[in-house]
Amino acid sequence: MIRARGRPVPGEGLMREDILTTALTLLDEGGGQGLTLRALAARLGVTPMSLYHHVGDQVGLLRALSDRVYAEVMKCPKCPGDAQAEIQALLTRFYEAVGHHPQLILAIFSMPQAFSGVTRQITDRLTTLLTQITTDPIIWRDILVDHTHGSGLALAATQGDRMQAQALQARYQQALTQLLSRLTPSSKGSPCS
Amino acid sequence: MIRARGRPVPGEGLMREDILTTALTLLDEGGGQGLTLRALAARLGVTPMSLYHHVGDQVGLLRALSDRVYAEVMKCPKCPGDAQAEIQALLTRFYEAVGHHPQLILAIFSMPQAFSGVTRQITDRLTTLLTQITTDPIIWRDILVDHTHGSGLALAATQGDRMQAQALQARYQQALTQLLSRLTPSSKGSPCS
């Protein structure tokens, strides 16, 4: 698509949401090396520098993508009174979000300034929940978060092999259940979502 | 250092080990973006294409680095009869190796073809050991490997902050102990190294 020069009419210009959507497409298609500012601009029919007005530089773009992709994780049912169920739901959603764009978590780790506010919110919520069911909330937060990150990166390393990715996803669920059952041996019931 | 043209006298040419050592220096200095074939060649006083004769392309370089850095992990005491102690020693050594060059594990993940044979040997050995002490060796291998990878990447994300890195390393030890004690509740004794 070729755009007119000069000031665009409102809503017709290069919109932030368009940029992010196209960026995610590029990330999923190109196996990690595919998302560059220049390729993104080309796909949008725009010069690379145009992007700087909407998302800033590379870090800004990644941070915006992180916010958008992981935002839904926090829209998790609250399960009052059943902390373990909420932890399981929270981590499952996070892992699902990671799995939907496996290259994103890798891109973020290779540019740690891009860790967004949302990722902090997730770990904070997790810590709060863990405080209710264990005397070592920090250690278990580390275990659960690092394990989820590691599993997510394993997913990215499959490089689009659907079969392999599916096997890894099934194993993550088993591992999570195993871990949570070890956390509170006297557990009962399942996640409430 | 300026090198003579033409065929070098034996031992004086550009040696593989020199390349790998300098590459690790660049990786540690440059915070991850520092290791490029061109920068590496410049540091060695050589043209970029010269490297292709010794380590191949980027994947070849990373694979060679992976082999070199993680090779020592397998030189682990064998602890016959005490699988849990050997697991703890093996993972501790792996995490230490990762922590010595935190950017390497990140670089490898962003180029999964670079996973070297040594990393496979480590997970294989781990699986064998787990078979001796749990009925779910695959799940626990996933948990332990992914957790170690995730922790290693968290280390890379500190970007040279020594204080923070030290705190993470201490927490990894606690987490590992916690996990292994949950694996076999009836455990006794400590690692034999």
Added chain:
DNA sequence: ACCTGAACACCGTTCAAGT
């Protein structure tokens, strides 16, 4: 406010040529 072209300082990799 938003988009542009030109420029700068980089990349990995291939190829044909030198010794």
Added chain:
DNA sequence: ACCTGAACACCGTTCAAGT
């Protein structure tokens, strides 16, 4: 066998200029 220069097709980012 090993190293070279030149070339190709890329990068991110800054700057000054257009509307």
